Amino acid sequence: MVFNDASIDSVSVMRRCTVTFAGAGSTGGISMYNASPTIDSCSMANNHFGAMMQGASSPVFTNNTIGSSELVPIAMSFNANPVFSNNSFSFSDNTYDAIGLLGGTLSTDAILPIRSVTSIPNVTYLLLDYVTVPSGLTLTIKKGIVIKGYQSSQRIVVQGKLVANATPDSMIVFTSAKDDNFGNPKDSNKDGNASTPAVGDWGGIVFEPGSDTSSVINYCTLNYGNLPYYLYYYNSTWYYSGEVTMINASPTISNCQIGNSVYGIYAALSSKPKVINNSIFNTQYTPIAMSFSADPTFSGNTFNNTGWTALGLIGEYVASSGTVKQRNVAGYNNITYVLLGDATINSGTNVTVDAGVVIKSNGPGIYVNGGFRAKGTVAGGQVVFTSLKDDNFGNPGDTNGDGAVTSPAAGNWSTIRFQATSDDSFCLLDSCLIKFGGSG
Incomplete structure (x- = not known):
């Protein structure tokens, strides 16, 4: 009918x-x-x-x-x-x-309320496909709601504005359909203990360029979200992803529990999110990944059981200038960075690494077609480029969390290579310590 x-x-x-x-x-x-x-x-x-x-x-x-x-x-x-x-x-x-919840593109502003049926208050929602919040429109999710997904293609894509603003006693939950800890009924897929949730059971939340900077995710729990193969395709470019992914976007993410993912937060390109009072846990790699040109604001966050306890630097073609700063995050003053993939600095782009910064790598290198400057100082300290296995530098020093199981060796990572097109007038390595590179 x-x-x-x-x-x-x-x-x-x-x-x-x-x-x-x-x-x-x-x-x-x-x-x-x-x-x-x-x-x-x-x-x-x-x-x-x-x-x-x-x-x-x-x-x-x-x-x-x-x-x-x-x-x-x-x-x-x-x-x-x-x-x-x-x-x-x-x-x-x-x-x-x-x-x-059917997929598609919102046609008007939408509010997702708590809905109940007889004897079952606040029924769980299930994503059936990905939904897009287009520019100029707002999706508001009311506090206390539980949204689950069962495929990594099921995600929320924000080009407009997302308001998921809850309270400590009535958090919004985004999680896997196999997660029996949340929802009503909790065993949404009706299999008892036969299945357990895993990374990539749903696709997470993605903020695209132009999305409203007043978007907020506050007092939310996000579990098991990552895109298919952890990649997101936008504007002819593939990006890796986190539970919350930003591409040139700057929402506020606060007071959230973010876990069981490859990366908790992924801030690509010139994203400037406010990341405040979140607990990020059980990540495969770093709890936060960011571009060289990203500039998040961090305050009051905690990390627990993360694969690499550091800020990840996204391997990419760096097309916007930026500075790798000393940052105090999750109780770590001047937290270590880890290079997550080969970074190529495009011609016309300048990247500066501040004094005292420690960048580690488990293989990738830095390839300079534009400008790259790393200058240590007496007050700020040397700039250090070293192996992920080197526990003598960084905060925490044991960035990969394996104690003394692994030790660094020559060739643990690639190189810093200045190409023929690099900007000689800008490029500088001064008061730097460079160790255990030279692979290939």
């Missing part, structure tokens, strides 16, 4: 109907496309979705029973705003016990 946007809402009514074995083409037993009929006292069973509400559908949806859905009992767009009352979900035979 399909209600299209041309249907007449005021006279469109289904009451005391049974709809079964429908939903071909990943639709609902009852499907609404920018339509708002009244659906009352109906039974929907053995459909792909019991009911699907696309676009700005706002049906009156009351006294219905939905069960035996191939995916979820109800699937709806972020823009949909149904009036729910006294509905029951049969949670014995759906694939996922949740309200599904």
